Amino acid sequence: MLDSLKKMFSGNEADVPVNTGSKPDISRVKSAELYEKSKTYFPGGVNSPVRAFKSVYGIPLFIEKGDGCYIWDADGNQFIDFCGSWGPLILGHNNPKIREKVTEVMQNGMSFGAPTALENELAELIIKNNRFVEKIRFTSSGTEAVMSAIRLARGFTGRDKILKFEGCYHGHSDSLLVKAGSGLVTFGETSSAGVPKSFAEETIVIPLNDKTAIEQAFAQFKDQIAAVIIEGIPANNGLIMQDEEYIHFLRKICTENNSLLIFDEVITGFRVGFEGAAAYYGITPDIVTYGKIIGGGLPVGMYGASAEIMAHISPDGGVYQAGTLSGNPVAMAAGIATLTELNKSGFYKDLNNKTQDFVASIQRFATARNYKFKVFTVGSIFWFAFTDKDKIQSADDIDASSMEKFKVMHRELLNRGIYLGPSGYEVGFVSSAHTKIELEKAKRAIFEALDLVFKK
Template identity: 75%
Template sequence: MSKPDISRAKSAALYEKAKTYFPGGVNSPVRAFKSVYGTPLFIEKGDGSHIWDADGNEFIDFCCSWGPLILGHNHASVRNKVMEVMQNGMSFGAPTALENELAELILTNNKFIEKIRFVSSGTEAVMSAIRLARGYTKRDKILKFEGCYHGHTDALLVKAGSGLVTFGETSSAGVPKAFADETIVVALNDKEALQKAFEEFSGQIAAVIIEPVPANNGLLLQTQDYLTFLLEICTRNGTMLLFDEVISGFRIGFEGAAGYYGIRPDIITYGKIIGGGLPVGAYGASAEIMDHISPVGSVYQAGTLSGNPVAMAAGIAQLTELLQPGFYQELEAKTTGFVNSVREFVAQRGYAVKVFTIGSIFWFAFTDQDTIRTADEIDPNSMLKFKAMHRELINRGIYLGPSGYEVGFISSAHTTDDLDRTKTAIFDSLDIVFELNSTI
């Protein structure tokens, strides 16, 4: 039975006020709840696996600040380390020993990179990595894949045209056509398109950038064979392979997708998981490649808040926890058990729902397809079912990201009780979606 909508009076009032300050009332578009019912929830508190909104509603959170809160909200180790470091100041614009400590923690436990540069966001990491690839290869063109998102960098805020291999078409106003003309866009999981692109633009492609675990437009899991092919074709053509691991890095394993698939790309970018959820990003590569960055090399990149001591402190505390024996195995087992329960339920009911998963990431797709590897395999009409499910889950105290294209995350803070309650809520919600909304 459908539950009545929770009270959002305070959140709604805050949203109306926010619209007078910010475009659309938000500081990041997906927060506007345009793809689901109701106004955005204004969050006041997070602790463990739970969050509370301005109206006092409590939710089990599977958004986890879009992934980086792998330990859950307000983890004691992270909080205590941050408070300790904050006593000495919060920003210097100068080196601190904390940068060395976090870098050593990462590099000694990740065999795929030898040097790293901290920045302030995943977008900045990708932007800097693209510049490094161009500077290193002395080439201009970048190849990306339809269905992968790499932040709001101009050259990558593009979509595919109507051909097998196309120049990017800008997906945002304000991106010059000249920028898009340096970006080639092809479909995921299409070896023929890749081969054609390298033939057509022989000697011109500086880098191929991919989310090795595409998780910004559904969970478009690629095969080992395809990713290996991608590495091989880049190597043959003197093109750098760039893994955008802003989501997958430190989430599906300490070495991310590179470690999961056993593939060494030329450059890897990371996001805010390395700062315990605080604003931070990084990119890394071999020492030889990284030494092309200023001040030792000719590729310029700088940032006053790069290596911010508070973010470094949070990262040290969080990554130390991730290195505990069995951490990732236990988290994946928890996720697998949760996902399998949902799969068994939908199979018994005969519902057209698939749950895709890797590590501690999961994604609901309203489809009969056993695999979805490309963006065009996602039926836009299926988002109406997600919209209905999202509303039912919110009213049952379960919080997923407000878009059916977004993935969910399980943290070490999610308890057996949390997951049992969530499964019951999902089962009830799906019954409503399919029985009361059969026309969706």
């Protein structure tokens, strides 16, 4: 099979046969039945909004199992998975080493509400291999980690205002569910019902990659800004790569104004490298937040900083933060097993090279056919964008109408056994479990789907 695929994709993607037409839709009978039932229990039938498939034909797939880079739904459909539970599964589904470690630990209990040696083991693995944190605190989600980091920044500086960027997502805490108002530098406007206007007024929202805007913000709110928070590599609203010089500028202006720089690395942490976007840009944030990968598929978040800053967290300091399940042994075990694999020599080089080969072939195909389509990528993260722009550096650069093309592409890929996250604004992930065979199959499916989108 692999040899025949290699012959088909020998480097000249322009010669790939044109797709002959749409494939029949996969069966969703059981998923549809489960969805109808779930709507009687959950708002919208789901426990996180994007899972409802509202932007891609509206009947979510109910997944029954995963193994390696594959998932299976309730109707028995098999897919090569590039969602990876939205990023945590860098080693693929049902990884044997994670499963064995978790099973071993579960024999002794699942949660104690007390310290365990496993917390120390995972913390040591992180801190010894990450020059950007000296002390850390585990939480149970990325949202919780970011929320705690914001509180820590305010407690450390004695200031109230937070500066964030339009197009960056930092979870669903009230302070950060805000969007830009009118004008270059504005107080945020709530982006969700239930968030008091007074909360949003403590958050300043400015455009990404705009030096003038951040200079103006610091001039207007001098000595009031506790922290600037940014996704080191924004990957929640497309993959919006920032200029390296701009990221270093943020570090400089924060230092000059005695404000903290917070890197939200919930997606990029341990994904673009063991030290995440901070190492990618060669920059030292004051506080870093992590999630997803450090739990190996279980709910874990984490924030960390220098010992000086972390000394302000209770019980040592006055900034309160706690959690019943924080540092629970099962999640710690999954994290230890995951990060041990990631810390092995050559892991990221192999994964990143595999990803770059995959996306480069797709881009060559689209370019050869003159399709208005770009694949943006960093590390093992990729994003499909229906655009002819070589750079997308702000949310405003994304053409909302292009999501109709993604809708068609998503459906055609499902019908060919390829699973992407059900939103054109979401990124995809390659895992160590994806082999050349699966990646070649996926490329062929993507080529066919693109031909249908552009009706070649």
